[in-house]
Every structure is written in C-alpha cells, then in structure tokens.
Amino acid sequence: MILVDRVQMQAIDRYAIEVLKVPALSLVERASMAVLKHINLNKFGYFGVVVGVGNNGADGLALARNLLARYKDVEIFIIGDVEKASPEFKLNLESCEMLCEEIYYVESIEDLENMEKRLSNVNLIVDAIFGTGLNRPVTGIYATVISIINNVMKYKISIDIPSGLDASTGQDLGEVVDADLIVTMQLMKTGLYEREAYKRKCVIEDIGIPQKAIDSVIYGLVN
Numbered sequence: 001m002i003l004v005d006r007v008q009m010q011a012i013d014r015y016a017i018e019v020l021k022v023p024a025l026s027l028v029e030r031a032s033m034a035v036l037k038h039i040n041l042n043k044f045g046y047f048g049v050v051v052g053v054g055n056n057g058a059d060g061l062a063l064a065r066n067l068l069a070r071y072k073d074v075e076i077f078i079i080g081d082v083e084k085a086s087p088e089f090k091l092n093l094e095s096c097e098m099l100c101e102e103i104y105y106v107e108s109i110e111d112l113e114n115m116e117k118r119l120s121n122v123n124l125i126v127d128a129i130f131g132t133g134l135n136r137p138v139t140g141i142y143a144t145v146i147s148i149i150n151n152v153m154k155y156k157i158s159i160d161i162p163s164g165l166d167a168s169t170g171q172d173l174g175e176v177v178d179a180d181l182i183v184t185m186q187l188m189k190t191g192l193y194e195r196e197a198y199k200r201k202c203v204i205e206d207i208g209i210p211q212k213a214i215d216s217v218i219y220g221l222v223n
C-alpha cells in the first residue's frame with residue numbers, strides 16, 4: 001500500500017491540477033460522491049455538514065449539495081472567512097444556497113450554541129473542517145466546534161482526515177473529530193496508517209487523480 005504524508009498529497013493534488021490539467025472541481029465532486037456511497041440513505045435522512053473554508057470544506061459542500069439533490073434534510077455550518085475560500089468552495093456554496101435554507105455562519109457564542117442545538121437533532125454529522133491543509137494546532141472557535149461535534153454523540157463521517165489530526169504524523173493537533181468512518185481520498189495518509197484507532201475506521205476512495213501524478217511525486221518520474 002502506498003503511504004503519503006500531507007506534503008506529498010498536496011503535491012500530488014497540485015500536479016494533477018496544474019500539470020495534468022485535471023479540473024479541481026471534478027476532484028472535489030468525485031470526493032463528495034466517494035463519501036456519499038458510504039452513507040445508507042435509507043437509514044440516514046437528516047445531516048449536519050460542518051465545513052471549513054478550504055477544499056476539505058468544498059468536498060463537504062459538494063456532498064451537502066448531492067444530499068439536497070435527493071431531498072435529504074441538510075443543515076450546513078461554515079467556520080472561517082468565506083472570502084478566503086477557493087473557487088470550488090464558492091461554486092458549491094452558491095448551489096447549496098439555492099437548495100438549502102439552513103446555512104449558518106459560526107462566529108459567535110450564540111452561533112456555537114445554535115449549532116450544538118441543531119446538531120443534537122441530526123442523525124449524521126459530516127466533518128469537512130480540515131483535511132491535508134491542517135498545518136498548526138487547532139485553537140479558538142475551531143477547537144470548540146470540534147468538541148461540540150464530539151459531544152453531541154452522533155454518527156460521524158470525516159472527509160479525508162478527521163479534523164484536528166496531523167495527516168503526516170498522526171499527532172493530535174488539539175481536539176480531533178472522533179469519526180466513526182474516515183473516507184480518505186486516493187491514497188492512505190501516513191498519519192492515519194500509524195494510528196490503529198484511525199486506520200481501522202478508514203476507507204480509501206479513488207477520486208480520479210492520475211497515477212502519473214502519484215508516480216511523479218513519489219518516484220520523481222517526470223516524462
């Protein structure tokens with residue numbers, strides 16, 4: 001099994017997008033569908049989707065959109081400055097705004113209290129706060145959000161990496177989402193593999209990143 005750290009995964013993503021011209025939006029869409037296939041839609045019908053403003057969040061919004069497309073009940077919680085968000089995030093947010101009335105920006109204590117109340121009523125929480133972009137300890141409102149997610153005791157799916165976990169070292173960078181299932185994109189991450197507790201909850205899903213991108217970064221094969 002190929003293992004990559006977060007720097008290698010980011011380099012592979014970049015190579016796929018910038019050199020091999022794979023549209024980032026298609027990777028995000030494939031990621032969202034890769035998570036959707038692991039949700040029993042006969043069992044789960046009311047979702048809390050908690051997103052950061054990077055591409056992990058874009059994956060989460062694309063998943064929210066695909067759930068809304070099936071008339072599932074979805075509440076979306078956004079943490080961070082949307083101005084900083086990627087084009088893929090903004091495109092998916094635009095569509096979610098057309099399909100969903102329950103989009104909440106989490107900034108204040110009241111927003112956190114509202115999120116906690118609403119998450120206590122859903123039956124599945126999607127963790128799309130941080131993925132391979134987590135690069136420093138989780139503090140402030142992000143730490144509070146993750147502890148709320150863990151405290152409401154719902155079935156939790158983490159997209160790519162449980163938010164709060166260092167994808168390279170497996171170190172907890174503060175609060176870590178206690179995911180029931182982790183759907184990691186394309187390749188197993190060293191930080192997941194080295195922690196048995198995470199490894200056994202992990203599935204790896206192909207999202208269409210060309211093997212050439214992987215080979216170019218892992219083996220330095222550039223032709």
Ligand SMILES: NC(=O)C1=CN([C@@H]2O[C@H](COP(=O)(O)OP(=O)(O)OC[C@H]3O[C@@H](n4cnc5c(N)ncnc54)[C@H](OP(=O)(O)O)[C@@H]3O)[C@@H](O)[C@H]2O)[C@H](O)CC1
Pocket residue numbers: 013014017024027028031052053054055056057059129130131132133134135136137138139142159160161185207
């Ligand atoms: N890159 C691709 O083509 C694909 C990526 N996929 C998904 O995207 C994530 C990686 O996305 P990225 O935008 O690089 O980063 P994250 O979404 O993981 O993180 C968002 C930003 O959060 C900031 N950050 C980092 N640590 C902290 C922290 N402790 N507190 C607050 N904010 C933090 C950081 O930005 P800064 O500018 O603040 O440094 C991050 O950029 C990957 O995991 C996949 O889920 C697609 O799946 C496939 C295509």
Ligand SMILES: [K+]
Pocket residue numbers: 056127128129130131158159160161162163
């Ligand atoms: K995540």
